[in-house]
Amino acid sequence: MKKINVAIIGVGSFTKALVEGVSFYIKNEDETRGLINPLVGDYKVSDINFVAAFDVDERKVGKKLHEAISQGANVTKDITSPVEFEAKVYRGPTADGVVEQMKGSFVKESSESSVDIAKVLKETGADVVLNLVPTGSDEATRMYAEAALDAGCSFINCIPTPLATIESWQKRFQDKGLVLLGDDTKSQLGATMLNRILLEALAMRGIQISKTEQDNIGGNADHFNLLYRKKSKEKTKSEALSSFIDCEEVKPKVTFQYTGKPSGSKRVELRIEGEMFGRTPIKISAVIEDEISINGAGTVVDAIRVAKLLVDRGMQKESEKVCAFLMKSPAKKMADKEAIESFRKIIEKK
């Protein structure tokens, strides 16, 4: 079985979780616990192979990927010692990737000049490019997407910048027989999913939702970045909830707090209010505590495999349906049950 060659943009905490998670399933090939879908077509998580990575931080550029993931401001719980993938970290163009306040301890910008991204992607034989630059890096996202197109790679936009939801971008990838998935990956079971499940339960039981609030409290680099660039994240998170609310005046509220203590652990407090029988108030509070990057990587291993599968099977047009399952902000929105059923139909073994 052919491996799936993946290039990663942004060697941050998310990438550390992804590389170690894939390493875990390579070392334990028969292990299926912890996976949403053990198989995507015939692809196992252990078929994922990292061939290149791009970053701008001098502590990461020039290193092998398995070494770079433990450098700089990366914080996430170790899963296992990483496998030595062939991927090396190349210096990418900074564009709008690093806000002024991140410069210094969070990102020490390399003085090397940027490589030719498309050339590296071609030379390393990448099939799929994963975009994991900091939230709000719109210009950088578009630059890397152009390079992926040029090199003939599919692109997964894991961040909230609108890209896969833009029809002209979708068309450009599909015209080349590639796929573009996005925008902003859902975690395996993060605050968005839990909030959706609770809102769906209220709606199903005839309860009028009057308030839904989500306070995200974390200590990793992207949480610090969100202090300055929360707009796009607020939008994708709120959009993922608004379909459950049938009252125009009620808008989902999503806030972010940075703890100041470097940690991959995130705490989200949910507060939901509504009116039940006889317009009597009902309140629900819930807390979810997770290792945020690992939770995110749990979905991205499905996104990588399905991106390759859609191209293998000539099913590029099904991108919209798979995004409804994988992404916070898909072009076509679906209820979660419908989305997983349609995803599972697409990834069935043949």
Ligand SMILES: NC(=O)c1ccc[n+]([C@@H]2O[C@H](COP(=O)([O-])OP(=O)(O)OC[C@H]3O[C@@H](n4cnc5c(N)ncnc54)[C@H](O)[C@@H]3O)[C@@H](O)[C@H]2O)c1
């Ligand atoms: N569960 C999750 O953690 C989750 C879920 C959905 C989406 N995301 C998205 O994943 C992204 C990455 O999150 P993270 O926690 O790894 O962030 P991070 O800040 O730890 O890592 C980002 C990395 O990108 C690098 N970078 C900055 N500009 C760059 C450029 N122009 N080219 C290449 N590299 C560049 C930084 O040096 C850093 O190493 C964020 O945009 C976030 O919105 C995360």
